[in-house]
Amino acid sequence: MGSDESLWTIFINAVLVNNFVLSLFLGLCSYLGVSAKYNTALPMGIAVTFVIMVGSLCAYWLNVLLAYFDLEFLRLISYIVVIASAVQLVEMVMKKYAPALFRALGIYLPLIATNCVVLAPPLFQTARGYDLAQSLVFSLGAGCGYILAIVLLAGLRERLHLANVPSVAQGGALTVMLAGILSLAFMGFAGLGG
Amino acid sequence: MANTPANPPPVTMDTFLEGIWRENPIFVMMLGMCPTLAVSNSVINAIAMGIATALVLVAAAAFASLTRKLIPHQVRLVTYVVVIATFVTVMDYVIHAISLDLYNALGAFIQLIVVNTLILGRVEGHASKRPVLPAVVNAAGVGAGFVLGLFCLGAVRELLGNGTFAGFHIFGPQFQPWLVMMLPPGGFFVLGAWLLLLNWIKARGARRIAEKEVTHGIG
Amino acid sequence: MSAIQPMAPPSPASRAMIITLGGVALLSGFLLALTYQLTLPYIEANQRLAVERAVLKIYPQTETRVGFVLGTNGLRPAETAAPGEILVHAAYDKTGELRGLVAEAAAHGYAGVVRLLYGYSPVCQCITGISVLQSTETPGFGDKISTDPDFLANFRALDARLDPEGNALLHPIVTVKHGTKTEAWQVDAISGATITSKAVGRMLNQSTQALLPGVARDLDKIRSKP
Numbered sequence: 051m052g053s054d055e056s057l058w059t060i061f062i063n064a065v066l067v068n069n070f071v072l073s074l075f076l077g078l079c080s081y082l083g084v085s086a087k088y089n090t091a092l093p094m095g096i097a098v099t100f101v102i103m104v105g106s107l108c109a110y111w112l113n114v115l116l117a118y119f120d121l122e123f124l125r126l127i128s129y130i131v132v133i134a135s136a137v138q139l140v141e142m143v144m145k146k147y148a149p150a151l152f153r154a155l156g157i158y159l160p161l162i163a164t165n166c167v168v169l170a171p172p173l174f175q176t177a178r179g180y181d182l183a184q185s186l187v188f189s190l191g192a193g194c195g196y197i198l199a200i201v202l203l204a205g206l207r208e209r210l211h212l213a214n215v216p217s218v219a220q221g222g223a224l225t226v227m228l229a230g231i232l233s234l235a236f237m238g239f240a241g242l243g244g
Numbered sequence: 245m246a247n248t249p250a251n252p253p254p255v256t257m258d259t260f261l262e263g264i265w266r267e268n269p270i271f272v273m274m275l276g277m278c279p280t281l282a283v284s285n286s287v288i289n290a291i292a293m294g295i296a297t298a299l300v301l302v303a304a305a306a307f308a309s310l311t312r313k314l315i316p317h318q319v320r321l322v323t324y325v326v327v328i329a330t331f332v333t334v335m336d337y338v339i340h341a342i343s344l345d346l347y348n349a350l351g352a353f354i355q356l357i358v359v360n361t362l363i364l365g366r367v368e369g370h371a372s373k374r375p376v377l378p379a380v381v382n383a384a385g386v387g388a389g390f391v392l393g394l395f396c397l398g399a400v401r402e403l404l405g406n407g408t409f410a411g412f413h414i415f416g417p418q419f420q421p422w423l424v425m426m427l428p429p430g431g432f433f434v435l436g437a438w439l440l441l442l443n444w445i446k447a448r449g450a451r452r453i454a455e456k457e458v459t460h461g462i463g
Numbered sequence: 464m465s466a467i468q469p470m471a472p473p474s475p476a477s478r479a480m481i482i483t484l485g486g487v488a489l490l491s492g493f494l495l496a497l498t499y500q501l502t503l504p505y506i507e508a509n510q511r512l513a514v515e516r517a518v519l520k521i522y523p524q525t526e527t528r529v530g531f532v533l534g535t536n537g538l539r540p541a542e543t544a545a546p547g548e549i550l551v552h553a554a555y556d557k558t559g560e561l562r563g564l565v566a567e568a569a570a571h572g573y574a575g576v577v578r579l580l581y582g583y584s585p586v587c588q589c590i591t592g593i594s595v596l597q598s599t600e601t602p603g604f605g606d607k608i609s610t611d612p613d614f615l616a617n618f619r620a621l622d623a624r625l626d627p628e629g630n631a632l633l634h635p636i637v638t639v640k641h642g643t644k645t646e647a648w649q650v651d652a653i654s655g656a657t658i659t660s661k662a663v664g665r666m667l668n669q670s671t672q673a674l675l676p677g678v679a680r681d682l683d684k685i686r687s688k689p
Contacts, residue, residue, distance in 0.1 A: 055571065072428060074282065074428075075277070075278050075280075075281040075282040075428065075431065076278050076282075076356075077278070078277035078278050078281070123333060123337065123495050123496070123498070123499040124333075124492070124495060126329055126332060126333045126336070126355050126358060127326060127329040127330060127333060127491065127495065130325055130326070130329045130358060130359075131325075131326065131329075134322070134325065165359065166278045166356050166359040166360070169355075169356060169358070169359050170352065170356060173352050173355055173356070174352060177352060177576075178571070178576070217443075217447065218440055218443040218444045218447055219440055219443070221443075222439050223436050223439035223440045223443060224436075226432050226433075226435050226436040226439060227432065227433065227436035229432045230429045230430075230431075230432030230433040230436060231429070233428045233429040233432055234424070234429040237427065237428070237429065240573065240658065314483070315483050316476055316479045316480045316483060318476075318480060319480045319483055319484055322484065323484065323487050326487055326491055327487060327491065329491075330490075330494055330495060333495055333498070334494065334495070334498045337498050337499060337502040337506070338498070338502060340502065340506050340509075341502040341505035341506050341509070342505075343509075344509040344510065344513055348597045348599070349599065351575065351599065423601070423604075426601065427601065
């Protein structure tokens with residue numbers, strides 16, 4: 051089955067045109083919190099990408115199973131449980147086989163499980179009817195888009211530490227405005243990739 | 245705010261109002277951002293989303309409060325997540341049955357209510373530690389605050405971006421809509437503007453209190 | 464999350480955990496199944512209503528609507544549909560004569576999926592109208608596909624003739640820049656809403672290419688109301 055879009059279109063769409071953070075408003079809570087420093091932003095982005103891809107893969111097979119048994123109404127709840135479990139598993143495996151990586155990413159992994167940017171790609175890929183290859187490319191694109199957005203914002207915020215920001219704007223207001231400007235910039239990608 | 249089980253805090257109007265102003269989920273706690281920005285480009289969608297989220301919040305808070313002595317500590321989060329996902333799925337189907345147009349407009353964001361940090365955070369941090377009535381009333385207050393916040397965003401975005409309010413044309417046909425307000429950047433900008441305004445009001449209030457204390461010599 | 468963890472959970476605690484999780488799972492499964500069953504008739508009714516309204520908009524003289532599916536062996540009644548088969552509605556007027564066929568087309572537009580129904584008339588071998596079912600495109604731009612009179616005029620007689628072999632369209636439907644339409648199989652885009660307009664052209668082309676060859680072969684079977 052699968053939709054008619056090419057793999058490249060799907061990827062570009064997820065990264066630039068409909069960036070998950072800046073166009074679809076997903077993953078914002080962690081985004082606004084973790085983007086304060088560039089050094090924390092990048093590992094977070096990579097962790098999120100990894101979890102999205104694992105979750106997406108599990109969700110694809112889960113959907114096949116659910117469709118076979120005509121149990122579509124259990125979709126949301128089973129996705130959540132599977133993603134949370136996948137995150138736990140990933141955490142345990144990483145702790146055992148890549149402890150250095152685990153220590154670097156460790157704090158962020160549990161937080162990611164309840165991040166909307168992780169649940170969204172599986173939901174979207176199901177709604178659009180993507181096949182396995184398209185789903186994987188889509189979730190890779192979602193993750194890369196998240197990394198791009200978070201790294202850009204972190205860079206901007208670090209610069210602003212040196213600037214003279216009025217006290218009313220400090221904190222949430224400024225970050226949100228910055229995100230708005232980034233979002234505006236990303237709108238320029240509309241139509242890219244067909 | 246530790247309250248012993250022997251004398252729980254009385255359920256007052258404040259329990260409800262706390263969620264609207266002092267602990268407003270959108271403007272103060274900055275939780276539940278994802279749906280806030282995504283569906284707030286029209287008043288009707290914003291209010292519908294707010295109400296759907298508020299209903300799930302109240303239901304989840306009631307559940308968490310009722311079962312707070314029954315659920316073992318280690319599985320609390322998992323249980324809450326499953327219960328919230330159940331309520332959200334129910335909400336999803338109910339909206340689909342009531343209005344196809346609304347369902348199409350809100351789209352995937354109904355299902356994303358389940359990962360709205362507002363709900364899990366409030367349920368885990370607040371409702372699971374309180375008796376039923378205060379928990380539910382407070383959840384209703386926070387939910388109302390959420391609807392209010394979404395309304396503020398939706399009203400500005402729809403008015404400036406489309407010249408309409410809940411579908412009714414306010415300005416005349418020669419009004420040039422400020423289109424960016426309806427698009428994602430507009431969501432960020434309007435939220436930022438509201439945050440600026442509220443910060444300014446708070447700062448002005450704090451300044452007034454400080455000035456009064458200085459002039460009256462009160463330490 | 465700030466409580467001190469117990470040192471070693473005794474087995475009664477494990478039992479409590481299992482009972483809790485099992486109980487919650489059961490309760491939640493029950494609630495979901497109940498909700499699904501209760502809301503299903505309403506959801507189906509809403510969808511049917513939406514399709515009816517759209518079909519009437521395209522063919523106002525429709526008295527009855529009969530659904531068919533296009534399978535590998537041609538047209539069959541819609542009740543026998545298997546997943547993946549294309550649904551096509553036949554609109555019959557008061558006298559039982561076929562006014563036209565209505566089928567669904569969908570594609571990704573600017574901000575989401577755009578779904579519409581289009582009418583095809585076998586007499587003129589052309590598309591005679593569209594009715595947008597679902598669209599979350601930009602208000603004032605992409606959403607004009609349902610209201611802009613010049614855009615809708617594209618579909619009064621959009622050429623969808625089949626080639627001599629009957630396996631594909633003679634001229635694929637394509638969207639062209641606003642104001643440059645010269646042929647009957649072109650769709651003149653809305654100025655400032657190129658992406659949405661292109662999506663409409665693309666979905667119409669895809670749907671007709673997939674549907675019309677099979678439908679044309681079995682057309683005589685459905686010319687009068689079965």
